[in-house]
Amino acid sequence: xxxxxxxxxxxxxxxxxxxxxxxxxxxxxxxxxxxxxxxxxxxxxxxxxxxxxxxxxxxxxxxxxxxxxxxxxxxxxxxxxxxxxxxxxxxxxxxxxxxxxxxxxxxxxxxxxxxxxxxxxxxxxxxxxxxxxxxxxxxxxxxxxxxxxxxxxxxxxxxxxxxxxxxxxxxxxxxxxxxxxxxxxxxxxxxxxxxxxxxxxxxxxxxxxxxxxxxxxxxxxxxxxxxxxxxxxxxxxxxxxxxxxxxxxxxxxxxxxxxxxxxxxxxxxxxxxxxxxxxxxxxxxxxxxxxxxxxxxxxxxxxxxxxxxxxxxxxxxxxxxxxxxxxxxxxxxxxxxxxxxxxxxxxxxxxxxxxxxxxxxxxxxxxxxxxxxxxxxxxxxxxxxxxxxxxxxxxxxxxxxxxxxxxxxxxxxxxxxxxxxxxxxxxxxxxxxxxxxxxxxxxxxxxxxxxxxxxxxxxxxxxxxxxxxxxxxxxxxxxxxxxxxxxxxxxxxxxxxxxxxxxxxxxxxxxxxxxxxxxxxxxxxxxxxxxxxxxxxxxxxxxxxxxxxxxxxxxxxxxxxxxxxxxxxxxxxxxxxxxxxxxxxxxxxxxxxxxxxxxxxxxxxxxxxxxxxxxxxxxxxxxxxxxxxxxxxxxxxxxxxxxxxxxxxxxxxxxxxxxxxxxxxxxxxxxxxxx
Amino acid sequence: xxxxxxxxxxxxxxxxxxxxxxxxxxxxxxxxxxxxxxxxxxxxxxxxxxxxxxxxxxxxxxxxxxxxxxxxxxxxxxxxxxxxxxxxxxxxxxxxxxxxx
Numbered sequence: 001x002x003x004x005x006x007x008x009x010x011x012x013x014x015x016x017x018x019x020x021x022x023x024x025x026x027x028x029x030x031x032x033x034x035x036x037x038x039x040x041x042x043x044x045x046x047x048x049x050x051x052x053x054x055x056x057x058x059x060x061x062x063x064x065x066x067x068x069x070x071x072x073x074x075x076x077x078x079x080x081x082x083x084x085x086x087x088x089x090x091x092x093x094x095x096x097x098x099x100x101x102x103x104x105x106x107x108x109x110x111x112x113x114x115x116x117x118x119x120x121x122x123x124x125x126x127x128x129x130x131x132x133x134x135x136x137x138x139x140x141x142x143x144x145x146x147x148x149x150x151x152x153x154x155x156x157x158x159x160x161x162x163x164x165x166x167x168x169x170x171x172x173x174x175x176x177x178x179x180x181x182x183x184x185x186x187x188x189x190x191x192x193x194x195x196x197x198x199x200x201x202x203x204x205x206x207x208x209x210x211x212x213x214x215x216x217x218x219x220x221x222x223x224x225x226x227x228x229x230x231x232x233x234x235x236x237x238x239x240x241x242x243x244x245x246x247x248x249x250x251x252x253x254x255x256x257x258x259x260x261x262x263x264x265x266x267x268x269x270x271x272x273x274x275x276x277x278x279x280x281x282x283x284x285x286x287x288x289x290x291x292x293x294x295x296x297x298x299x300x301x302x303x304x305x306x307x308x309x310x311x312x313x314x315x316x317x318x319x320x321x322x323x324x325x326x327x328x329x330x331x332x333x334x335x336x337x338x339x340x341x342x343x344x345x346x347x348x349x350x351x352x353x354x355x356x357x358x359x360x361x362x363x364x365x366x367x368x369x370x371x372x373x374x375x376x377x378x379x380x381x382x383x384x385x386x387x388x389x390x391x392x393x394x395x396x397x398x399x400x401x402x403x404x405x406x407x408x409x410x411x412x413x414x415x416x417x418x419x420x421x422x423x424x425x426x427x428x429x430x431x432x433x434x435x436x437x438x439x440x441x442x443x444x445x446x447x448x449x450x451x452x453x454x455x456x457x458x459x460x461x462x463x464x465x466x467x468x469x470x471x472x473x474x475x476x477x478x479x480x481x482x483x484x485x486x487x488x489x490x491x492x493x494x495x496x497x498x499x500x501x502x503x504x505x506x507x508x509x510x511x512x513x514x515x516x517x518x519x520x521x522x523x524x525x526x527x528x529x530x531x532x533x534x535x536x537x538x539x540x541x542x543x544x545x546x547x548x549x550x551x552x553x554x555x556x557x558x559x560x561x562x563x564x565x566x567x568x569x570x571x572x573x574x575x576x577x578x579x580x581x582x583x584x585x586x587x588x589x590x591x592x593x594x595x596x597x598x599x600x601x602x603x604x605x606x607x608x609x610x611x612x613x614x615x616x617x618x619x620x621x622x623x624x625x626x627x628x629x630x631x632x633x634x635x636x637x638x639x640x641x642x643x644x645x646x647x648x649x650x651x652x653x654x655x656x657x658x659x660x661x662x663x664x665x666x667x668x669x670x671x672x673x674x675x
Numbered sequence: 676x677x678x679x680x681x682x683x684x685x686x687x688x689x690x691x692x693x694x695x696x697x698x699x700x701x702x703x704x705x706x707x708x709x710x711x712x713x714x715x716x717x718x719x720x721x722x723x724x725x726x727x728x729x730x731x732x733x734x735x736x737x738x739x740x741x742x743x744x745x746x747x748x749x750x751x752x753x754x755x756x757x758x759x760x761x762x763x764x765x766x767x768x769x770x771x772x773x774x775x776x
Contacts, residue, residue, distance in 0.1 A: 651775030653768050654705075658697050 023069050024081045024102040030066050030110060031100055031153045033059040034146030038139050045135030052138040053125040060121055060145060063114035070107045075500040078509040079107060082155050082219065090158075093214055100153040101218070104509035105288055108354065109152035109281070112361045116277040117145045119476040123369050124269035126472035127376060137177060137267065144170035144270075148278040152285055156216040157206040160289075164202065164250070164282060168195045171279050175266040187265035194259040198249020202286075205242030208235050209293075222292040233297060240298035243290060244305055251283025253342055254312040257335045258574055261319075264327040264381070268372030271327055275334040276365035284341045284357055291350045305346035310433045313339030313440040320447040325381045326371045329451050333407065334364055336440060340421050343433060349424030351491070351504045356417035358503070359487045363406035363414060366480040370400040373473055374455060377466035383451065388460040393468045397456050399477040399484075404452055406484045408445035409534040415527075416488030422530050423493075423523040434526070442533040449541025457546055493522050681722035689715035702756045702766045706749060713745045 037059035045052025073079050084099030100106075121141065128134050147170055151163025168191075176188025210216045212231045213224045224232045232239075247253070252260040260280065264271055274280060287294065287305075294302055317336035323329035337360050344353035373396040378385050390397045406414035418441060426434035460466065468474065491503035688711050695708030717738045724734025760766050 649775050651772035653771070654697055661693055661697065 021073075023066065023073060024079050025083065027066070027070065027102050027110070027153070028083065028100045030063045030114070031146070031149045033063055034142045034149060037142040038146060041135055041139040041142060045139060048135075050125055051128075051134035053121065053128075053134070056138045056142045057118065057121045057125070059142060060114055060118040063110070063149070064118045067107065067110040067114040070102065071111045071506075074104055074107045074506050074509060078506075079103065080509055084155050084217075094210060094216065096158055097156055097217070098159050099155045101155040102153075104507045105285075105354065106152050108358060108507065109277075109285055110149065112277045112281070112358065113145055113148050113152065116361050116365045116480070117273060119479055120269050120273045120276075120365060120369065123272075123372070123473050123476040124267070126470050127269055127372055128267060131267070132178070137174075140170055140173045140177070141270070141273070144174060144273065144278055148282065151282055154218075156218060157210060157221075158216045160286065161199075161203060161206060164199065164246075167250070167279050167282060168192060168199070171195075171263070171270075171274060174270040174274075175263045177266050177270070181265075184265040187259075187262040191259040191263050194256055195249045198246050198256055200246075201242040201244075201249075202246025205239045205246060208242065209239040212236075212239070218289055222290065225293040225297040228297070236293060236297040237300045240290070240293055240301035241304065243286060243293075244301060247283030247286045247342075248308070249283070250286075251280050251338045251342065252312075252335045253283070253308050253338065254316055254335075257312065257316055260335055261323075261328050261331040264325065264331055268327065268368060268375060271331070272365045272368035272372065275331065275368055276361040280334060280338055281357055281361065284338065284345065284353060287342070287345045288350060288354055291345065294346070295348060295350075302346045302348075306343055306430060306433055309339050309341075309343030309346055310436045311339070312336065313343060314436050314443065317440050317443040317447070321443070321450065323447075324383060326374065326383050326386070326451060326455060327368070327381055329383075329447060330364070330367055330371055333367075333444065333447065336444060337364070337407070340418065340437060340440070343437065344421040344424055347425045347428045347430050347433070349421060349428070351507055352417070352420040352424040354507055355491050355503055356414075356421055359406065359413035359417040359484075362480055362483040362487055363403040363412070366399055366403040366477060366484050367407065369473070369477055369480065370396050370403060373469040373477065374466075376469055376473070378462045379464065380462065383454040385462045386455045386460070387458040387462075388456070389466055390456040392460070392466040393456075395468060395474040395477060399474075399481045400452065400456065402481045402484050404448040406488075408448045408538060409441050409530060410445065410538065412485050413483065413488035415531065415534075416491060419522075419527045419530050420491065420493065423526045426526055427523075438530055438533045441530050442537040445534040445537025446541040449538045450545045453542060453545040458549075678722055678726050681718060685715040685718040685722070687715075688712070688718065700767050700769055702759070702768055702771075703753075705768065706752045706756070710745060710749065713741055717741055 034056070037055045041052035041055050045055070048054060070079060080103050082099065082101045082103075084097040086095055086097050088096045090096050121138075124137070124141065128137055131137070144167065147163050147166025149163070151160055151167060154160035154163055172188045172192040175191050176185045178184045179188075206216065209221055209232070212235045213221050213229065215221065221232070225236065248256045249259075260275075263274060266274075294305075313336050316332055316339065320329045320332035320336065323332060337356070341353045341356050341360075344356065373393065374386060374389060375381055377389065377393060377396075380386070402412060406412035409415045409418040418437075422434055422437055422441075425437060490497075496502045496505070692708045692710075692712030692715060695711065696705055699705050699708060720734040720738045720741075724732065724738075756766060759771065763770060
């Protein structure tokens with residue numbers, strides 16, 4: 001089974017890597033720039049010509065250049081440094097550090113976040129023009145990108161959690177951006193709450209692993225995993241599964257994917273960035289960063305990961321077949337693709353997973369921006385209001401076609417990355433999962449054919465005359481189309497470009513060397529089957545949906561009796577979740593209320609009564625009788641003494657003189673006779 | 676025993692002074708009694724000085740000092756008496772009982 005596969009661990013120690021020089025030493029500036037832009041836009045965004053967009057773009061443009069330089073350095077010589085600053089201590093022994101890690105994996109993420117983010121930001125200037133609260137949009141958008149950079153630059157789990165929560169916060173703000181509509185607020189809340197549930201897993205996992213190893217540092221944990229640390233071994237599976245649970249929330253793995261389709265409520269650039277580079281990739285990135293833990297120690301954790309990944313890639317992909325909203329369709333597709341990544345990484349395909357993340361970031365950002373361009377033109381999210389846009393929006397159409405082909409896995413970048421996942425999963429011995437993934441590829445091609453046909457072909461069904469979007473929006477589309485087409489060539493199995501090598505080698509530059517199973521040559525059989533499935537999907541989809549009719553609803557006929565309602569309701573997961581929450585909420589609330597009324601209030605009231613009585617005692621006895629008694633006694637004594645003694649003041653001078661003489665006489669007697 | 680006779684004289688004068696101070700009701704006479712007591716003290720000073728003969732004549736200095744103070748005191752005292760008499764047509768201490776409780 002291992003024939004044609006190369007285990008990297010043996011050669012990992014021979015990896016030659018430079019330190020990246022000044023660019024890597026000061027890479028932390030990249031983490032701070034967008035956060036600085038966030039504050040700056042809040043302060044002065046309103047007064048600027050493009051509502052602060054230029055600040056956000058400027059910050060990300062610097063980052064993009066920086067990340068590109070690091071990327072090139074990593075391609076040519078490899079970059080491997082870690083810079084940390086001790087901020088404080090946690091308990092005894094654990095150290096809280098902030099800093100940045102610069103290796104192949106994080107450089108890849110810096111590059112994706114910065115470059116894709118920059119293009120999306122430029123696009124957003126055109127898309128958001130004249131909208132509400134644009135400065136706030138750009139501020140939160142910068143926070144979003146900045147938090148993601150903090151996350152991917154994290155050298156330890158604590159900083160990762162900080163970035164993780166920052167991403168969650170920014171996504172909440174952006175999903176609920178149009179908060180005048182209650183549905184958007186609810187979508188934001190849903191995303192936030194689902195993510196919070198998952199975050200519990202992340203935090204618990206981080207604590208468990210850190211306590212076992214004695215450090216939050218990725219280096220230490222992964223090193224311990226590889227060297228077979230016994231203390232870590234005892235908790236590795238639990239910790240790994242908890243971390244995976246955290247990743248499930250951010251990376252929308254079934255059944256915690258339910259927030260992602262609803263997250264479409266935000267402006268389209270937000271969706272593009274969220275689905276491509278910033279938010280949903282965080283979970284996959286965490287898995288990749290902790291890969292040695294899963295590969296060397298917590299193998300038992302991989303089975304549930306693969307199962308959930310396979311369910312996600314196929315089951316959630318099916319939901320895209322019936323989506324009416326073009327963004328929702330793309331959202332389900334994202335969930336499905338994240339399922340591919342999770343499956344691959346759980347199967348041991350670190351490179352395959354990250355490569356798919358890399359290509360997916362480009363073509364999914366492209367598809368979302370195309371969808372945004374379409375929405376901008378027809379002022380509706382629903383595909384029933386579209387159709388025939390090919391003629392009106394040629395640039396959007398052709399870039400969309402590129403993105404769709406890539407996503408479907410036909411020829412372009414998606415073909416290479418998906419094929420790598422298929423062959424890795426198959427070669428690791430998960431044959432069934434591989435066939436599920438091939439079926440998933442068929443479904444992907446099928447729904448993309450449907451979306452393309454309903455949106456761009458046939459005749460236009462909307463009200464207003466659509467128009468091509470302005471250049472500020474179409475240029476990013478074209479720029480994103482370039483890597484969408486060509487990125488796959490960066491990692492042709494067994495082929496290494498002169499001077500720069502290939503994607504596998506870039507990713508292998510890691511602080512902790514690790515074993516990774518990746519294809520050494522193209523597996524033509526699996527590639528052929530995968531391609532065949534995708535082409536079949538396109539053909540079937542085209543046959544069903546391309547025919548033009550009077551109404552879009554008539555074109556969109558795909559109602560399999562049992563499955564259609566099941567898909568429309570998203571397997572009823574939302575209903576189940578709501579039902580469970582609703583059913584348990586009442587009793588829990590009543591119990592809490594009862595506890596509150598009868599126990600907590602009783603305690604509080606008891607303490608209150610005790611304090612009241614104590615206060616009464618202090619006032620009545622100690623203060624009124626004790627302290628005041630002394631005070632009054634002194635004054636009464638002084639008063640009495642005064643009223644007695646003042647009678648001596650008769651005003652008779654000779655009486656005084658007599659007293660004086662008597663006193664003098666007494667003194668004389670004392671001095672003479674006594675002393 | 677010449678010192679004893681001086682001392683007896685001084686004691687007698689002092690006793691007369693106290694008697695006058697306590698018994699007389701006229702303010703002027705009371706002031707006179709005070710003067711008698713001062714004179715008794717002066718006699719004592721001079722008597723002791725003449726017997727013990729200190730080198731710096733401290734007894735005589737004190738006597739002169741007391742005479743000076745007494746003159747000033749009597750001056751002020753008589754002025755007060757004069758004002759009281761003008762206001763109240765009386766120089767009897769029994770009539771002057773304003774300063775009591």
